[in-house]
Amino acid sequence: MFFSHLECSLPCGLPHRDPRERHSLCACGSPLLARYDLDAASRWSKETLKDRQFNLWRYREMLPLFPGEQPVTLGEGYTPLVHAKVLGAQIGLSQLYIKDESMNPTQSFKARGQTTAVTRAKYLGADTISLPSAGNAGNAAAAYAAKAGLACQVFLPRDAKQPFIDECRLYGAHVTLVEGLITDAGRIAAERGKPLGWYDVSTLKEPYRVEGKKTMAYELAEQFDWEWPDWIIYPTGGGTGLVGMWKAFAEIEQIGWVQAKKRPRMVSVQAAGCAPIVRALQRGDEVAEMWSDANTIADGLRVPRAVGDRLMLRALRESNGTAIAIEDSAMVAGMLEIGKCEGISAAPEGGAALAAIKILVDQGTIDRNDSVVLFNTGGALKYLDALKILQPN
Numbered sequence: 001m002f003f004s005h006l007e008c009s010l011p012c013g014l015p016h017r018d019p020r021e022r023h024s025l026c027a028c029g030s031p032l033l034a035r036y037d038l039d040a041a042s043r044w045s046k047e048t049l050k051d052r053q054f055n056l057w058r059y060r061e062m063l064p065l066f067p068g069e070q071p072v073t074l075g076e077g078y079t080p081l082v083h084a085k086v087l088g089a090q091i092g093l094s095q096l097y098i099k100d101e102s103m104n105p106t107q108s109f110k111a112r113g114q115t116t117a118v119t120r121a122k123y124l125g126a127d128t129i130s131l132p133s134a135g136n137a138g139n140a141a142a143a144y145a146a147k148a149g150l151a152c153q154v155f156l157p158r159d160a161k162q163p164f165i166d167e168c169r170l171y172g173a174h175v176t177l178v179e180g181l182i183t184d185a186g187r188i189a190a191e192r193g194k195p196l197g198w199y200d201v202s203t204l205k206e207p208y209r210v211e212g213k214k215t216m217a218y219e220l221a222e223q224f225d226w227e228w229p230d231w232i233i234y235p236t237g238g239g240t241g242l243v244g245m246w247k248a249f250a251e252i253e254q255i256g257w258v259q260a261k262k263r264p265r266m267v268s269v270q271a272a273g274c275a276p277i278v279r280a281l282q283r284g285d286e287v288a289e290m291w292s293d294a295n296t297i298a299d300g301l302r303v304p305r306a307v308g309d310r311l312m313l314r315a316l317r318e319s320n321g322t323a324i325a326i327e328d329s330a331m332v333a334g335m336l337e338i339g340k341c342e343g344i345s346a347a348p349e350g351g352a353a354l355a356a357i358k359i360l361v362d363q364g365t366i367d368r369n370d371s372v373v374l375f376n377t378g379g380a381l382k383y384l385d386a387l388k389i390l391q392p393n
Contacts, residue, residue, distance in 0.1 A: 002036040002044070003064050006207050009033045009311055019064065022124050024205050031204040031308055033247065034064050034211050041255045049222065054078040056112060056215040062251060064120055064211050072119045072148040074105040076112055077215055081223040084374070087341040087354075091361055095371040097229070098338070099216065102345050102379030106167065109377045110140035112216070113209030113240055117201045118144040120208045126150060126199035130192075132178075132185030134237065134299035135164030136378055141201055142173035153198060155185040161299065163382040181294055183304055203238035204307040214244030214251075220373065221258050228264050230370040233357055235349035235377050236268040236277055236323075237303035239312040246315035264373075266321035268312060269349075269356040271296035274304060275325035277312055282323075286310060297328045297386045298348035300377065322365070330355040332389045335380055347383050350376030 006017035012028040019034065026032050044061055052058040056077025065071060080100045088096030101109035118141070121129050129145050130153035131137060138154035145152035152173040156165060157180060168175045176192075178185040186202055193200060200206060220229065228249070234242050249263045268277050274294035280287065288309040294302050306312065316323060334351025338344050346354075353374045360366040 001065055001067055002038070002041045002061050003034060003066065004037050005035050006032045007035050019207075022199070023207060024200060025307075031210075031311065032207040034207050036062055036251065038251065038254045044255060046226070046257050056115065056212065056219070059215055059218045062218070063215075064116055064208050066123070069119070069123055071115060072122060072144055073115055074111065074143060074147060076104050076115050078219055079103045081220070081373070082342060082344065084342050087338065090341065091358060092368050093357075093361065093366070093372055094369060096357070097371070097373045098342065098344060099220070099373055099375050100344055101375065101377050102347070106136065106139040106143050107379040107381065108136040108140065108347070109213070109216070109241060109375075110136040111144075112212035113137070114140040114144040114201070114212070116212035117206060117208045118148050118150065121199045121201065122148045122150065124199070128153060128196070128198045129201050130189050130198040131155070131201045132182050132189045134182050134302055135160055135382065136300060137203070138173070139164060139167040139171070142168045142171035145173065146171045153189070153193065155189040157181055157185055161382060161385070164299070181302060181304055202307075203240050204243070210240050210244040210247065212244075213241040214248035216241060216375075217245040217248035218252065221252055224371075226258050228258060228260055228262075229373045230264060231267065231366060231372040232264045232375065233267045233269060233353045233372065234375045235298070235301060235352050236270055236312065237300045238306050239268070239277070239308045241375070241377075242266060242268060242315055243308050243311045246319070263319055266315055266319040267356060267360070268316055268321070268323040269352045270323065270325050271298050271301040271331070271352065272325045272327045274302050275323075276304060276306070277309065277316075278323040278325045280309065280313055281316055286313065288313070297383070297389065298331055298352060300347070300349050301352070322360075324356040324359060326352040326355045329389055332386055335383075336387070336390070338376065339380070344376060345379040345381065346376045347378040347380055348386055349378060350374070
């Protein structure tokens with residue numbers, strides 16, 4: 001195990017933190033990130049993966065786990081990388097791939113972050129975890145808390161889709177419905193939970209959800225035979241996966257598993273009705289201002305202000321990437337097209353990623369011979385009412 005310490009993502013110059021103690025944000029207000037002994041890890045051979053189970057804990061040496069600890073797992077990770085030949089031919093891409101995160105427990109990529117966050121919460125002595133959520137993160141947190149034997153408090157916007165509310169309750173979580181958006185839910189969760197000692201697993205307000213999400217990059221490296229694709233098209237709300245993958249690229253290259261001339265170009269896909277990262281990137285800002293009147297059918301993209309905005313913008317710029325805002329109707333059209341062409345259940349966020357790819361291909365930004373990975377971050381079953389946008393009758 002190479003997990004060694006926590007440090008500020010800024011960095012601000014404050015001392016490293018001991019990961020055997022509870023930590024939230026750095027004193028400067030920035031997220032803390034888990035760090036590893038990469039010199040020692042460079043002697044770790046990827047050949048060891050051959051005999052391991054196909055879940056994200058196959059990379060356990062570079063995850064926040066100490067000797068003698070066992071992860072809280074439901075078999076998450078190592079999701080399919082589907083060569084989308086029919087869909088690619090329609091767009092004019094010979095190397096279009098879909099990383100299908102709907103195959104995770106609770107049907108979304110949120111399982112990745114919660115397996116690592118809940119594992120650490122358990123070993124740090126928590127008895128109750130809490131978080132605000134748009135839906136899928138709450139479902140995953142509730143499931144992993146149940147597996148760990150922890151209580152779970154989920155704070156959802158009052159207008160959250162009923163399947164999200166019901167699934168949280170299915171796993172025994174206590175659900176509080178809040179007037180407003182996920183930012184309002186986060187404020188109330190913190191107000192209630194801090195005096196009671198609840199362990200906050202909000203996006204990037206603890207250091208470990210990002211560690212589960214970073215394994216998407218480890219899997220891509222392995223699935224592409226230890227090379228990087230040219231593009232990663234990623235639906236972005238809180239942005240933990242974007243931040244985590246960019247962090248993982250550096251780790252994987254430093255331990256020598258990928259000899260990269262260049263990293264993938266990262267594309268943040270947001271909703272036209274809530275696009276703070278798109279606006280900040282276009283303006284050249286270092287942080288993203290709060291988006292007023294956030295509105296979209298894609299609950300995971302309705303995040304008006306993200307804690308990790310600075311880290312997301314850094315990854316986009318350093319990768320020579322970009323950010324695109326997509327209308328809701330185009331998201332739904334993308335859901336239907338992915339389903340019809342590839343038999344994959346795609347949430348609106350996945351449909352948004354497809355719409356973004358089409359724009360970039362039409363612009364000539366993506367070359368028709370480039371390898372492109374579309375992240376379908378969740379399944380369609382909790383979003384079937386969204387299809388009414390294009391099929392009102």
